[in-house]
Amino acid sequence: MSLPDVLIVGAGIIGAACADALSARGLRVTVVEQEVVGSGATAAGMGHLVVMDDNAAELALSAWSLELWREFVAGQPGRHEYSQCGTIWVAADDEEMAAARVKAQTMTAHGLPCRMLDAQRLYEREPQLRPGLAGGLLVDGDGLVYPPKSARILMDRAIARGARLLSGTVQHLEGGNGVVLADGTRLQGGRIVLAAGSRSSALLADLPVQPKKGHVAITDRYPGFIRHQLVELGYIKSAHAASGDSVAFNLQPRPTGQILIGSSRQFGTTDSAVDHAMMARMLRHAAAFTPALAGMNVLRCWTGLRAASPDGLPIIGPHPARPGLWLATGHEGLGITTSLATAQLLAAQMLDESAAIPALPYLPARFSQMRSAHA
Structure with missing residues (x-):
């Protein structure tokens, strides 16, 4: 079997959204999840979809994502337990x-x-x-949604396009295109997307989360x-x-x-x-x-x-010192809200597309310890 174009670590709302966005662009995607889709912080969160305006970057990402959410749930609000309250x-x-x-x-x-x-x-x-x-x-x-259901819907859409969902615990990363599971299995992809929430920093020492x-x-x-x-x-x-x-x-x-x-x-x-x-x-x-x-x-x-993250903004984009490794984490309490925009912003960067908002405020390279890692 050929290697996937993208290997995603984590099937919470962020990983599932990334799988959906990347598979929609024709990329071959494999997702590795240690529990079930939509578990972890996704299952624990309140599911509040809220525009936050503490700074311009937060406002841009959350407002765009709420537009994407309204498009996503249109015609099927009951499946998401969605309410525009x-x-x-x-x-x-x-x-x-x-x-x-x-x-x-x-x-x-x-x-x-x-x-x-x-x-x-x-x-x-x-x-x-x-x-x-x-x-x-x-x-x-x-508004609000029930996040585990929405994560499952995103993942099912990706699977319908050919994405694979594997069960396993990632123990460590190998360069920018491989992971090692707890049972010793090695998986590779053209690129890795680390979307494992608070566990991401255990897999990447220089990640400031x-x-x-x-x-x-x-x-x-x-x-x-x-x-x-x-x-x-x-x-x-x-x-x-x-x-x-x-x-x-x-x-x-x-x-x-x-x-x-x-x-x-x-x-x-x-x-x-x-x-x-x-x-x-x-x-x-x-x-x-x-x-x-x-x-x-x-x-x-x-x-x-x-x-x-230290500055309250998510970390979305390529690792500045590890080619092939991409990050989608550090969302704090806005992971559900900003998941869809995060995935679109990540996919646009990967494929050199234009996006609705600039990627610069969210790039991993804004942290000096990441720029110097593995130099």
Whole structure:
């Protein structure tokens, strides 16, 4: 059997999206996954599809990817458990309302539909929020999916075009075109795409990605409790912190009527066990915004590891010092949101195509330790 043009390590949402994009361009693709498609951080995440605007590069990638998501789910939203519920960024006080207005100006300047909500309009939309909040910003185009299903759909599309999915644990990389599995099997491809999330740094020592542990909880069914994804404006500080443990208010109304509760961030641990103190802290914080949440039944709690880069942007493109090795990792909490744009940007670079946005802000070469690796 001839070697694949591309060998992808990892079949989470990023690896599956890359397999879909590359196979659609006629490349022969093989994907190696140690568990099942859509496991790992993909299965642990909340599935929030959100435009983030903390910097121009983040805004460009997330906005483009949401356009791709809407095209992807069109006509079959039920298969993805998709809902265009919108996001309300909740402002606790006048200072956060000022931040919401700045956010609204940025979104509007980029053609993204949004509207400011004063306190009255906020409570008309979300009466379960605690009294005394100042208002918020509604971003209409945001949505949600069930990520493992979407990853499976992406992978199935690639397989239908001839892609292969292999089960195995990659122990280490061999140059830029080979991997060695735990059972000693050697696999080769014309190029390697490392899309193994937080595990990527274990396979590539010079990769500046560290894990951020997060907790999620899900309730019993309470249809209509909330209608939008609710996120406090303070979430941004938590999401981009470089150290220390933090929690932020983040609630999601699942199509099942259940409520997903987040979010937390912890550094310096890869232990998958639920940290009960952190979970309790996160739930208390959520109930401080929606008091009735305290009386709900939580059915399950779990954790996941986000792959975080030092500058908060994903790492997408060729390794600057290892020819043949390509990277698609470091997405932190935006892996689901930006997966489709990541795959298109990677494929465009590989095949020297033009893309909707410049690749420069996401290239691995922006990190000096990668440029000097193996020199």
